[in-house]
Amino acid sequence: MDCFSELHYSIYVDGELPADERSQVDEHLLVCPRCRALVAALRRESSLLTDVLQATPAEAFDAATGIGSALGILGAFSGMVAVAVGVVMALTWAGREFLGSTPLFNPLNRTAIITVFVDAALYLANQGASMLYSIVTTLSALTLGFLALVAVRFALRRNSLSMGLLAGLGLTFLLGSPTPAVAIEKRGGTVVTVPAGQTIDDSLLATGQSVSINGTVNGNAYIWCQRVVVRGDIKGDLFTGNQSLEITGTVEGNVYTYGQNVVVRGHVMRGLHMVGATLDVDKEGQVDSDTLAYSGDVRFDGTAGRDLDVGVGTLEIGGHVGRNVHVRAGDSITVFAPARIDGSLEASVNNAVDVHVEPGAAVAGKTVVHLTEKARSRYSQPRFYLWQAVWLGAALLTGFILFLLFPTLFAGRIESALGTLAGIGIGLVLLIVPPVAAIIAGITLVGLPLGLIGLMAWIAALYLAKVFVAAVIGQMLVTPGADPKRQSGYFAIALLLGLAIVFVAINLPYIGGWTKFLVLLLGLDLLGRQVLVTWRRGH
Amino acid sequence: MDEGRLSAVLGRAGSGDADAYAELFREFQPRVLALCRYLLGSFEDAEDAASEVFARLPRAMKTYDAALPFPKWLMSVASHHCVDQLRRRKVQQRIFDPPDERTPEAVAGQASPLEDLVSAEEQNVVRAAIAALPERSRLPLVLRYYNELSYDEIAATLSLSRANVATLIFRAKQELREALARKDRKGKMGESPKLAKAHKGTW
Numbered sequence: 001m002d003c004f005s006e007l008h009y010s011i012y013v014d015g016e017l018p019a020d021e022r023s024q025v026d027e028h029l030l031v032c033p034r035c036r037a038l039v040a041a042l043r044r045e046s047s048l049l050t051d052v053l054q055a056t057p058a059e060a061f062d063a064a065t066g067i068g069s070a071l072g073i074l075g076a077f078s079g080m081v082a083v084a085v086g087v088v089m090a091l092t093w094a095g096r097e098f099l100g101s102t103p104l105f106n107p108l109n110r111t112a113i114i115t116v117f118v119d120a121a122l123y124l125a126n127q128g129a130s131m132l133y134s135i136v137t138t139l140s141a142l143t144l145g146f147l148a149l150v151a152v153r154f155a156l157r158r159n160s161l162s163m164g165l166l167a168g169l170g171l172t173f174l175l176g177s178p179t180p181a182v183a184i185e186k187r188g189g190t191v192v193t194v195p196a197g198q199t200i201d202d203s204l205l206a207t208g209q210s211v212s213i214n215g216t217v218n219g220n221a222y223i224w225c226q227r228v229v230v231r232g233d234i235k236g237d238l239f240t241g242n243q244s245l246e247i248t249g250t251v252e253g254n255v256y257t258y259g260q261n262v263v264v265r266g267h268v269m270r271g272l273h274m275v276g277a278t279l280d281v282d283k284e285g286q287v288d289s290d291t292l293a294y295s296g297d298v299r300f301d302g303t304a305g306r307d308l309d310v311g312v313g314t315l316e317i318g319g320h321v322g323r324n325v326h327v328r329a330g331d332s333i334t335v336f337a338p339a340r341i342d343g344s345l346e347a348s349v350n351n352a353v354d355v356h357v358e359p360g361a362a363v364a365g366k367t368v369v370h371l372t373e374k375a376r377s378r379y380s381q382p383r384f385y386l387w388q389a390v391w392l393g394a395a396l397l398t399g400f401i402l403f404l405l406f407p408t409l410f411a412g413r414i415e416s417a418l419g420t421l422a423g424i425g426i427g428l429v430l431l432i433v434p435p436v437a438a439i440i441a442g443i444t445l446v447g448l449p450l451g452l453i454g455l456m457a458w459i460a461a462l463y464l465a466k467v468f469v470a471a472v473i474g475q476m477l478v479t480p481g482a483d484p485k486r487q488s489g490y491f492a493i494a495l496l497l498g499l500a501i502v503f504v505a506i507n508l509p510y511i512g513g514w515t516k517f518l519v520l521l522l523g524l525d526l527l528g529r530q531v532l533v534t535w536r537r538g539h
Numbered sequence: 540m541d542e543g544r545l546s547a548v549l550g551r552a553g554s555g556d557a558d559a560y561a562e563l564f565r566e567f568q569p570r571v572l573a574l575c576r577y578l579l580g581s582f583e584d585a586e587d588a589a590s591e592v593f594a595r596l597p598r599a600m601k602t603y604d605a606a607l608p609f610p611k612w613l614m615s616v617a618s619h620h621c622v623d624q625l626r627r628r629k630v631q632q633r634i635f636d637p638p639d640e641r642t643p644e645a646v647a648g649q650a651s652p653l654e655d656l657v658s659a660e661e662q663n664v665v666r667a668a669i670a671a672l673p674e675r676s677r678l679p680l681v682l683r684y685y686n687e688l689s690y691d692e693i694a695a696t697l698s699l700s701r702a703n704v705a706t707l708i709f710r711a712k713q714e715l716r717e718a719l720a721r722k723d724r725k726g727k728m729g730e731s732p733k734l735a736k737a738h739k740g741t742w
Binding site: 006007010011014016045046048049050051052053054055408411487 | 577583586653662665666669680681683684685687689690701705706708709712
């Protein structure tokens, strides 16, 4: 007689075969040792399944996952810290290697970051009108891209990985595509030279190790290289990032430079804005408008048409300043004998003796010296801890109230390292896109209220992001008990624990800022996903 | 809780004693929660479902037939509640379509029945694998081996035919074996679980 199928035996073992079929199987089993062995195995499997399942009070596997996720979160957190440390080290190294001591790329130098922002603001003030057009163009492009992504998303039916990839591709495309309608001449190579007598009618974009401009550029010059020498004439502005910049010719517009060493022997007909290590304006050097220099040593023997504004470092003035000299945070300031300052001299320094005006030098206005208090470490100030405690209390209260209102908002989990990375990517999109969309909505009058609401929601989300990450971390570490009536109590404990961890992490010296940023991105992603889930449940 | 005590508590519960319900909650909540966790696949949903089952217990007690063992009855109430939840999620009346009847056979070379798990760790691995099964496999398996319902009872709970239930349970076991065999191959779980070697291939 033929053997029965395994399905048949499975039903037999479950005791669900009708009596007649059961006796047929019984008879067959008497003569077939192989089927007997199979049935025995199936029986053991059934009792195993029963044992395994019934030995499970709920806590059994939650305890297991609890420990697992606690380890997971510890891993993810260490990963996050490692990534942050890696990025900081890479940036610092890259900054030292490629740009000398240019502090712009040193994320640990707070002053440098502030001055970059100041510079950017000044640039905006000077160039605002012409920039508005390009801003609007860029924003519209971004919105169009965003709308296209939304469309693609609907076409693809929510797959977060492909979404992330598409978002990345879209952004790359948008950022990578050249700005339309700008006539520009590109030049590259180890040595780029615009020979004397040659005229470039458009703007010039030049990259290379060394760029010399001996001829004339009628537009702006954008130069990224190690060494730049301008002996000719740039009719527009000069934008440059480099190790050394030397201007012996003329720049009829502004100079914006991030460079290690800047030497001016020629004529800058508008402003000079620099972030870098040293600035040397020679006797022949002339800047007709303001000179703004941050971070480093400044030797100014030439002529400044208007203000001289210096960030940090030493300042030596031997030339002529048409208006005021303003030193924001100097180590030492010396005004040498032939120097003439037509306005006032105002300086913030650590000691009064740091400001030295030689007898032969002339300051027409007042000389004001502000003594800066030595910045104490914020960790040594009780105020810091007080504010952190207030912040923590507020975050705890906010999180708890939100939990009572929308418990599902906090059901998000950090699942895996890959998920964490994808989350950071999505968080970045959520950080950038909403304000842009809100501003664009605000430009049209109809969309203004919508834009404002969106912007406020976005700001709220920025605040809540940390609370969310804290809640998720806390919930992974605190295994809630079974009693449903006490879930909010468990949540409060979990949130407090999570907040404490997040607070320590984002206040760590040096890497705290980066951790904060990552936490923000991760929180935005969690928040976004859970809002989506909550919204779906509501419908 | 022994049977005498349980029937006393049930008697008090029947007459509306709140303390008796609290006692039932303490006694059975973990088992109900575990069942809901298996059926619904998420801890949050399971917590909601379990607390709802107990919240509705005073009303449901009116339909309780004292001839039935209370735990079995309570678990069937809970599984009905969970299946309702799943149905509501899916909108359609049926949770899932009946299986394709044509191919219930084991394919040659498939993994053999699971046997002899010794360690608690191995048990956890199997538990996790069950929890990770798709709904259409997980539900019949859990109702059968956790609730120990008969094929007919499972068929009634899930609105399927008896033959469908047999196929689904059989397939679920195969999926579970394959999932565990895959894990085993990946070497992530060391020795567990032991697959019977005697029956490779011929069935």
